Every structure is written in structure tokens, then in C-alpha cells.
Amino acid sequence: MDPVRILEIKESVFENNDRAAQALRQELKSKGIFLLNLMSSPGSGKTTTLKATIAALSGRRKIGVMEADIDSDVDARAIAETGARVIQLHTGGMCHLDAGMTRQGLEGLEAGEEDLVILENVGNLVCPAEFDTGAVKNAMILSVPEGHDKPLKYPLMFQISDVVLINKIDVLPYFDFDMDACREYIHMRNPKAKIFPICAKTGEGIDAWADWLDREVEAWKSGHGYRKGAKL
């Protein structure tokens, strides 16, 4: 397989995205695939975090990655270096992915053998939050240089995220970032949100996050029959 395969995905025609997302989630469940939707602003470190996560789960989970971008294959090439199965999705200018577009990506990836497929959504703190992709969990990254006030300004993204990774903590000394205030603002939007401070570049905090993700994958798969290796 060409490691930088690019798939041009089309805007969905589903009238009811929530229903399409629910159907996709059920289908993934039956196949034992855990889909994680990873969101953030542009440049907060999604791809670097993904690389570190793949390394941390190496030997434990078979991982596939869908890299959604408006243009370029920069991210897919970076992920291909890890050896993970990857596909670059081009959204044709679209600012988010919905369940139908995610399904096109999964079909393009030929997901089936994977325990865990991670969708790197388009870098955007607004629109992706409005569309259920069919993922089991939503994760988002907020990086230190962006500032601790973001939960105040982008409420929905924090509200729908099960996990918030606070990335680039290595540069905390150089920015006015108040970690306590950030935690407070995040929990104001979503009291149940898990928060992991990390540095994807140095690996700090990655194990705690990867262990959490691993447990979630296990919980999703355990106690339910599924056909291992069935293609979507």
C-alpha cells in the first residue's frame, strides 16, 4: 500500500447526521474497532501527539489513522513513518468531517484488522464540534501557546470532548498560561472531561494518556461479540 494514499472525500448527503453517526458506531462496535475523533486548532500538535500515541501503544494495539486536511499530505507522510496504516483525506475545502465523510475514510483505509482507528479532524475549534463523526470518544488538544482562556471562547468543542490533552507543556515557562484556570474553565464546560497535560515532542505525559485510551479500547471491545477482520 502506498503510504501516502490520498482520498478525496465528498460532502455527505445524509439528512440526519446523528442517525448516520449512530449507525456507524454500531457497525464499528460489531467489528471491534474503536474510533477516536481527535480535534484541535491548527498547529496544536495533533500529528506529533498521534505519533507519540502510536509509539506508546506499539505492541498493544493495531492502529489505523485517517488524516483529514483541506490540502497537502504532510501529516499522512509523518504518520506513515510510524508504520501505522494511514490514509490522507482531502475534504475539498470542508471545515469538518461528518459521519458520512468518516465512513468514506474508513472504507478508503480498508479498516478491519485495527483495534483502534484515529481520525485526525480538520484543524478547527468550531465546526468539527458540531458534527458527530461516529467516533466512540472525542479527544481534543489545547496547546499551551493558545492560552488557557479557550474554553471560554469555544464552548461546544470543550463540552463534547471526553478528553482534553494540554500539549506543549515544555514551553510553559515562556507563556502566560494558567494551568489551574484552564482546568477550571474546561470543567465548567464539561465536568466529566479527562485532562492530561502532555508534551508530544518530549513524550512527557503520553503514557498516562495512552493507558487511558488503551483501557477505553478494551472496555469498548470487551463483553461484546465482533467479527475480527471484517472489512467495513
Next chain:
Amino acid sequence: MDPVRILEIKESVFENNDRAAQALRQELKSKGIFLLNLMSSPGSGKTTTLKATIAALSGRRKIGVMEADIDSDVDARAIAETGARVIQLHTGGMCHLDAGMTRQGLEGLEAGEEDLVILENVGNLVCPAEFDTGAVKNAMILSVPEGHDKPLKYPLMFQISDVVLINKIDVLPYFDFDMDACREYIHMRNPKAKIFPICAKTGEGIDAWADWLDREVEAWKSGHGYRKGAKL
């Protein structure tokens, strides 16, 4: 005037945004108001850059500011400290501003005496690029921590921006940011784009950018009759 006045703006009903934007631009021209549309990712430093720009143009230009956000009045409060006339626009979840929404903001601001009105758009590198707000010039900020590859991934934003401010150059030593590659990628998208490396926090590079803006305001106003102080 309450310095943190908040206006809930409504989605526009215009069928043809380009036409509405052109009409707004003409109207602003007749009133001698230069409208700048400032865009970026969340957390790249739009508000800090605005504060530094207002300080640099102090005594030269009468400035009004419209702070667009989905929620909070954090930014409007920060701008109010500069003494500039400011209004906080809440977009009701919308990810961008179009010409009709911008007009609502200008009316709420009661713009009329200003030489220069700056719209701080919603933090988003995708959707705001698709809607002409009626601004005379589009400026965008790319901050160093976001990475130099952003023009590859968000082509339209760079294509429609007359100016790119590369902010947070004080932290260049701590990030893998290739300034030459960044310039090359920006000019690949828009060969005419002006590029100003700045640090809004320390003030580095702000004078060059403010002088450019001042000249643009002058060029827009010069040689054309306008009714000073006419309300929009």
C-alpha cells in the same frame, strides 16, 4: 458607553454575500472608514496584536474594534483597556462573519468617527476565508508555535490574505519553525502577500506593520470625498 457592550449578531439572509460585501465597502469608502478583517487560528495572538497596533497608531488614527467570538467578552475587555471604542460580537455559534453580520457589528459600534475599524474575526483558519466581510484588506496571523507548514494545509486563508503577521517570534528558539520555508509557502499561495514577523507581546516588528496599515488607511481615504462622522 459601556466598554464591554455585547451584541448578539444574527446569521445573514443575503443570497449574495459578495454583493453585500461590495456594497458595504462602498459605503465605508464614502464615510472614510477603513475596515480591516483580522483572522487567525484560536490563540495565535489576535487581541494582543490589536492592542499593540492600537498603541502604535495612537495619535495617528481613531480606531474602533469589533471582537467576534462565539462566547465570552474576554477580548473586548482587553481592548477596552486601550481606550479604543470596542464592541463584543457574539456569533451564536457561527464559525465566521459575513458582510451582513459585519454590518450589524458596525451599526452596533456606531462607527462613524473612526478612520480605522478592525474586525477580529472568529478564531478559525477555514471558514472565515470563505466570506467577504466587506473589509478593505484581509490580514491574518500565523504564530510560530502553529508551525511553518500551515499555508500548505489551509490554502484559501493564505490566498485571500493581503498581509500575514508571523507572531510570537520571541519563542522561535523553542520551536522547529523554518521562517524561510514559511515565507516560501505563503508566497506559493499568494505571491503578493506582505509578511511581517512580529512579537505582539514585546512589540518587536509592530512599527513596520502599523506603518504599513497607516499608509493603507491613507491611500483608501485620499483623493476621495467622504462625509466625516456620518453614522453607518
